[in-house]
Amino acid sequence: MANALFAQDIPREVNATVVLQPMLQLNVNPDVKVEFGLMEVNDDLYHVTKQPEDVMFSVESTTNWNLSVSAEHAYFTGTKHPEYKIPVEFVGYTIENLGTNWDNGSFSNILNISKDTIIELAPEQTQILSNGRRNNKGDRDMNSFIIHWSLLFENNALRMKNYSHYFLSDERFKVNVHLTLSETLCASCN
Numbered sequence: 001m002a003n004a005l006f007a008q009d010i011p012r013e014v015n016a017t018v019v020l021q022p023m024l025q026l027n028v029n030p031d032v033k034v035e036f037g038l039m040e041v042n043d044d045l046y047h048v049t050k051q052p053e054d055v056m057f058s059v060e061s062t063t064n065w066n067l068s069v070s071a072e073h074a075y076f077t078g079t080k081h082p083e084y085k086i087p088v089e090f091v092g093y094t095i096e097n098l099g100t101n102w103d104n105g106s107f108s109n110i111l112n113i114s115k116d117t118i119i120e121l122a123p124e125q126t127q128i129l130s131n132g133r134r135n136n137k138g139d140r141d142m143n144s145f146i147i148h149w150s151l152l153f154e155n156n157a158l159r160m161k162n163y164s165h166y167f168l169s170d171e172r173f174k175v176n177v178h179l180t181l182s183e184t185l186c187a188s189c190n
Helices: 157-166
Strands: 024-027 033-042 045-050 055-061 065-071 075-078 085-087 091-097 110-112 126-131 144-151 170-183
Touching (some): 033 144, 055 065
Antiparallel strands (some): 024 055, 033 045, 033 170, 055 144, 065 170, 075 085, 075 170
């Protein structure tokens, strides 16, 4: 005699709650610095011996974000003679968007205030990139950038003369720079 066992399928409903935290990740070399070299060729005439190197970075985010730039100190210091200093406003920068998130004004994904103008480096945090009308969240392919540094007085002899008392005959100057990524705290942002 054979006995057969039968199971009855009873549907059950299971409720689960998942709390997702926003992710913000800045991908950049942790030692971001601006370094340049100057050499006096003649009285109040200087030659740039080392240009500041560009800095590449990207942002990966599940939320909208802002990026600020600031110098660690108010002055560049000489590498040979640390007692010699130049104000950080001597250098400016622009941020070029290499990603697919559009950075052309407040109605795009990213509002880039350095897109059409050079911003002076400052010890205070200066918000450079922020969320536009569209979302700026995304991966590194969407949010990839490069900072281009420039000596603001290199092509302006009158302004260079104002800074000439800071220079030695041959010196390199440097300062560390901070990139600060933060979540957009805007209730009306998409």
